[in-house]
Amino acid sequence: MKKILSAILFSFVFAMTNAQTFNNPILAGFYPDPSICRVGNDYYVTTSTFAYFPGLPIFHSTDLVNWKQIGNAMDREEQLDQTNAGVSRGLFAPTIRYHKGTFYILCTLIDKKGNFIITAKDPKGPWSNPIWLPQVRGIDPSIDFVDDKAYVVYNNDAPDNKPLYNGHRTIRMYEFDINAMKVVGEEILLVNGGTDLSKKPIWIEAPHLFKKDDWYYLICAEGGTGYNHTEVVFRSKSVKGPYVPYQNNPILTQKHLDKKRANPITTTGHADFVETPDGKWYAVFLACRPYDDDFYTTGRETFLLPVEWRDGWPHILEGDATVPYTLPVPLPAITKKVNNPFGGNVTFKDDFKSDKFDFRYLFLRNPETAAYSLTTKKGFLQLALRPQTATERKSPSFLGYRQNNLKGYAATSINFSPASEKEKAGMLIFQSENFYYFLCKSVENGIPVVQLFKSPARGKTEPELLASQKLNSTKELFLKIEARANTYAFFFAEKKNDWKLLKDGVDGSFLTTKVAGGFVGSLFALYGTSNGAPTSTVALYDWFEYKGNDDAFKK
Incomplete structure (x- = not known):
């Protein structure tokens, strides 16, 4: 019956051929662990950023499908210490909420001080410095307002720190005093293990608490944040429990x-719900778009689906229903046109004429701000070469942009005169410290060259040279990295648009979570280094552009 109902629902949805539609994901590329809240007719989303800076992007929409980034919640060094953080550490799984004139974000800074809360009157910022919550251990904290009280729910260890099996976790709760900004009372155990402890469920996490029709609902992720990821739901007549799992879990x-289906969307879970002013419900959640057998370089992305309520339980997808790439817009009376710069085949161009960096850019850990300038030479990004490299857990000269699509390209032009073979500048496609490719300009025996390197193998310090070609000129050089799902191709040009292939068929799986591990997606990055040598050399970038070309979005 579930399969029949789900098939009828989606057949009806897609039969509405005249309806205006939007594309999933709504935030393409590395935008994991989404959380959403509504204030009147406005919607706000934030996602994890791990070891990148600034942290916790803030997105705004009035219709759930057209999104604009309006800032980053943690954009000051005093707020966020990423010193020595591994790329997949740092900021985990934020929750954003609004209550009586104040926005709240609860999040985890892993390996540092743990869980914290920040606040703002305006979601654009400025956001406050963190207030640390030492009693709230574990990860994935959520602040939720129910019955005019605030509660913090979160993932924590097994009872008494004695797990019955690997992946045995719990969901806990404290009441929270928003005036004193601290937890009060005793910690309450809400869920032990997951939906059915006897079946040894793993990694119950990402909890959110809300009330509907005299029931208290607790939605959580279960199964780990990989291929077996799910979303489950519990409910209770009391906010403190006991919480009973839905008999037809998971709801997503x-x-x-079948892993071999066309254009699969997988790894669904870590959801958050929002209700529209007219009583419709929607879920944002993370998912992945892999190629072949669960390989993906774009990381975990943010998707949107409707939530249907039946018999007192929420329903998202059931049976063999797949996450659709295209759906009718949620609020057709509001959406005049779908033009979401963060979804579908994304395009982005920056000519560096602004004196501020676009919100989409990311630095690797806390940036050395003196290494970057948009004003020294107007219309150019000046990037100082420094001894730090992308392989170290430091702050290299690195300005990153998320790979939004499985297929597409990033390109740039660079003016750079290396003083030695150690000096190299160009563009990375970067997953983590030990998993990246570097397309760059340098010199060999005093002659300018374009080079392609593979990051050093674990335990090694020297990168592997994959290709090198002499250049005819010391002037402007154009660089392009093309993503082709399972491979990358690397190009250069000494005259605009006169592209020459440096190397094709370079292994893309090297940059996937399945091979490299971690929780992040790949970034294209403007990057330069002197590889440990002191230098005063700078590289000038004239422009940067990105263009996606995924098959699923082609008309």
């Missing part, structure tokens, strides 16, 4: 479907 998963 794709783990049982």
Whole structure:
């Protein structure tokens, strides 16, 4: 029956051929662990950023499909210490909420001080410095307002720190005093293990608490944040429990479907719900778009689906229903046109004429701000070469942009005169410290060259040279990295648009979570280094552009 109902629902949806539609994901590329809140007719989303800076992007929409980034919640060094953080550490799983004139974000800074809360009157910022919550241990904290009280729910260890099996976790709760900005009372155990402890469920996490029709609901992720990821739901007549799991859990998963289906969307979970002013419900959640057998370089992305309520329980996807790439817009009376710069085949161009960096850019850990300038030479990004490299857990000269699509390209032009073979500048496609490719300009025996390197293998310090070619000129050089799902191709040009292939068929799986591990997606980055040598050399970038070309979005 579930399969029939789900098939009828989506057949009806897609039969509405005259309806205006939007594309999933709504935030393409590395935008994991989404959280959403509504204030009147406005919607706000934030996502994880791990070891990148600034942290916690803030997105705004009035219709749930057209999104604009309006800032970053942690954009000051005093707020966020990423010193020595591994790329997949740092900021985990924020929750954003609004209550009586104040915005709240609760988040985890892993390996540092743990869980914290920040606040703002305006979601654009400025956001406050963190207030640390030492009693709230574990990860994935959520602040939720129910019955005019605030509660913090979160993932924590097994009872008494004695797990019955690997992945045995719990969901806990404290009441929270928003005036004193601290937890009060005793910690309450809400869920032990997951939906059915006897079946040894793993990694119950990402909890959110809300009330509807005299029931208290607790939605959580279960199964780990990989291919077996799911979203499950519990409910209770009391905010403190006991919470009973829905007998037809999970309410969202794709783990049982054929991996060989066309344009699969997988790894669904870590959801958050929002209700529209007219009583419709929607879920944002993370998912991945892999190629072949669960390989993806774009990381975990943010998707949107409707939530239907039946028999007192929320329903998202059931049976063999797949996450659709295209759906009718949620609020057709409001959406005049779908033009979401963060979804579909993304395009982005920056000519560096602004004196401020676009919100989409990311630095690797806390930036050395003196290494970057948009004003020294107007219309150019000046990037100072420094001894730090992308392989170290430091702050290299690195300005990153997320790979938004499985297929597409990033390109730039660079003016740079290396003083030695150690000096190199160009563009990375970067997953983590030990998993990246570097397309760059340098010199060999005093002659200018374009080079392609593979990051050093673990335990090594020297990168592997994959290709090198002499250049005819010391002037402007154009660089392009093309993503082709399972491979990358690297190009250069000494005259605009006169592209020459440096190397094709370079292994893309090297940059996937399945090979490299971690929780992040790949970034294209403007990057330069002197590889440990002191230098005063700078590289000038004239422009940067990105263009996606995924098959799923082609008309």
